[in-house]
Amino acid sequence: MFIKILKKDIKRKKAMNIILSLFMIVASMLIASSTSLLYTTTTALQHFKQVSETSDNLIVTFSSPENDRRMLEWGRKCRKVKEISSEDMILALAEKITIPSEGRKLEDGATLTVAKIPVKNNLVFNEKEELFELKAGEAALPNIIRESAGLKIGDTVKISIGDVEKELLVKHFLKDVLFGSGLMGLKRIIVSDEDYDDFHGTEDKSIIKLWSVMKTETATYEEVEKEFSKTSISSISTFNSKTISYTYIMDLTTAAIMSILSIFLIFISFLILRFTIRFTIEEDYKEIGIMKAVGLKNRAIKNIYLVKYFAIALLGGSLGFVASIPFSGFLKDNISQNIMMTTGILNYFLAGLSSVLVIAATLLFCYLCTGRINKMTAIDAIRQGSIGERFSASRKLKLHNTGYISTPVFMAVSDLVTGFRKFIVLMLTFIMGTLIIIVPINDINTLASDDVVTLFGLAHSDFNLRxxxxxxxxxxxxxxxxxxxxxxxxxxxxxxxxxxxxxxxxxxxxxxxxxxxxxxxxxxxxxxxxxxxxxxxxxxxxxxxxxxxxxxxxxxxxxxxxxxxxxxxxxxxxxxxxxxxxxxxxxxxxxxxxxxxxxxxxxxxxxxxxxxxxxxxxxxxxxxxxxxxxxxxxxxxKIRNSREYVDSFMGNISGQIDIIKAIILIVVLSINFLITCLLVRMLLTKETADVALLKALGFKNGDIRKWQAVRIMIILVVSVILGTLLANLTGSYLSSGIFNFMGATHIKLNIEPLQVYLLYPIIILAVTMTAVLISLGQVRSTNIWEINNQE
Known part of the structure; x- marks a missing residue:
């Protein structure tokens, strides 16, 4: 019996069921992929550090006989240090690195060094996440050079240090746990032992020492750093294994933002489910009344509805899980250029578990929403779903007092004033959608503004040069x-x-x-x-x-x-x-x-x-x-603007946020489109008799469509205004987590009025109104004799 009812309902409300299924698919896909991605990125860093045999504490200094002697002496005397060792790195000026095939110099803001392949600690891997060897004339480059110079494997670079110049074949691109993050300003180019010895042989060079410190079992990272800070030894940088994880914060932020977007979408899906279930129950007043009249219990009637939503949830959850595999792969590819990623059976288990939880939560929510059935009686079937009583005026607006607006516009405004509750879901969706679009845009504009350098303790400047x-x-x-x-x-x-x-x-x-x-x-x-x-x-x-x-x-x-x-x-x-x-x-x-x-x-x-x-x-x-x-x-x-300067030592952070912004924009606009289509179709289905009556009174199809469209447009305009104001008022608090972690304790977002108040609201308005116009095709097919239409 349930299967027959399900088939009939799917045929009768095809568009509504398709839209609900799409919502469940997207929600399940996002929550499954973001869960897998969040787990992968958080565990990948620990795995990356383990396989790289990362030192507990690291100290970078300029090499000199006196400095080196004092460092070794400190390492031997410090009771918190179990072992200390060092690796030499030769400072390589970016302007001394050229790309012969293009005849141009390398333009990069990071501090570049040339080093041998490390063999004991702080290992490096190639793009396939494998240890590698280099022959004379070969080099492995950091990813930041690949991105900035557009290099690929097989290209050549020419490196000049002092009076030694070598043309090297790009054999690999590095995955370097120490210096691979965009936030690390120091990068190392790996060359063969023979080439390194040749560079080291020149007199005109600057040597940088990378000191690897292994702490004792009872010591902490912070205690070792404090012991070193008591000395007067000058250093370029000091950091520890824990700090290394912090430098990959932007890679983790991608997963976190996708998780937030997933939660937002699930919240919207539940709002839509609640609206749809209540709408369906009120529409099926005759069937429910008859079933109660013949003796069916509330639980049995609820089960009929739950079968349908279980089928939708199961279909959406399953397809969402399948779609999450390539989607999470796409997101990982955007991150894994810097991090050594691992994907195991646990990733798929967590993704599958997330989809199952979405299905279970959907069913529980649907069951709670069917409580309206308990209040319905057999008499509702006779009264066509109405109890036949009204205790307030049906109209709060008078048409004869509003001659300055057309009748369709008056009808739209009147509907909103007297029946606003049925539009709450749409308004909440538009407000949240606008909020989640505007906040990342303000973040990007802040990082791309001329004043971004002030967030790094520097003064405003028109340009910088090196x-x-x-x-x-x-x-x-x-x-x-x-x-x-x-x-x-x-x-x-x-x-x-x-x-x-x-x-x-x-x-x-x-x-x-x-x-x-x-x-x-x-x-x-x-x-x-x-x-x-x-x-x-x-x-x-x-x-x-x-x-x-x-x-x-x-x-x-x-x-x-x-x-x-x-x-x-x-x-x-x-x-x-x-x-x-x-x-x-x-x-x-x-x-x-x-x-x-x-x-x-x-x-x-x-x-x-x-x-x-x-x-x-x-x-x-x-x-x-x-x-x-x-x-x-x-x-x-090498003149640069503020954004180029910041990107030079932080990596292309604004570029990563641009990708996230594009994903958010596509998802939110799709949500707006689907919800608008769903709501307009549901309202038209419920108002079929009203549309037929208007046609009988002489209203044209265009006037009826205008009535329907103006309602949505008013809701949309009000929602976008509220969402934009909310984003601008709360954006600093919503974005403060990442900025505070990095040291900007009082962030003031840069708001571009043309983008925030004009461009993106117009885009949202255009997409939403397109959905309205597409959904209003049903008006033309409604006939006058459907005034008393009851299925």
């Missing part, structure tokens, strides 16, 4: 030579008609503590020359001006439990020096742990790890035109 050899040359030359060179660039630009103000920004690792020397920490130091500290953004306090003043990030101040007016101690080569905290700021550099010194602070340039020149146009008119012209006139200076 000339050939810049940084390495001036580590030895000192501040005066650096400022002379900066001034010479300004003069060259002025000769060609560009009035600019350029200053150097220097970054270096330093060690500070507040009260207890045993609680010291390595943090990133930042300092500019020839540029007032008052030009930077601060959360609280006043800019540091004196030599013994500095500004701390809010995250670092919270770590030490100090604030403005307190003092901190910096461990320097010549001893410990006390500074007063005059301001707090935010920075996503070094995961939020940074310090800014005043202009008066005297630093040892040899301790610096990064140099960049930032510039502003004194003429504030047509900055975009000036930037393009400047870039064309000075190609050798």
């Amino acid at each position: 000339p050939d050899g810049y940084g390495v040359s001036y580590r030895e030359a000192g501040v005066e030579r650096l400022m002379d060179y900066t001034y010479s660039i300004e003069m060259e630009m002025e000769k060609k008609g560009f009035d600019t103000d350029i200053h150097p920004e220097i970054m270096f690792m330093t060690k500070i503590y507040a009260g207890n020397p045993d609680d010291s920490r390595n943090i990133l130091g930042m300092q500019a020359y020839g540029y007032p500290t008052g030009n930077y953004a601060y959360l609280k306090g006043t800019p540091p001006k004196l030599e013994n003043e500095l500004a701390l990030t809010e995250k670092t101040a919270g770590y030490f439990g100090i604030g403005i007016g307190d003092s901190v101690n910096c461990i320097e080569k010549n001893g410990t020096k006390k500074y007063i905290v005059t301001a707090l700021f935010q920075s996503m550099n070094n995961l939020g742990h940074s310090v800014r010194f005043s202009e008066e602070h005297i630093m040892d340039m040899q301790d610096s790890s990064a140099f960049t020149l930032f510039g502003e146009f004194k003429d504030k008119e047509n900055k975009t035109g000036q930037f393009n012209a400047l870039k064309e006139k000075f190609p050798e200076l």
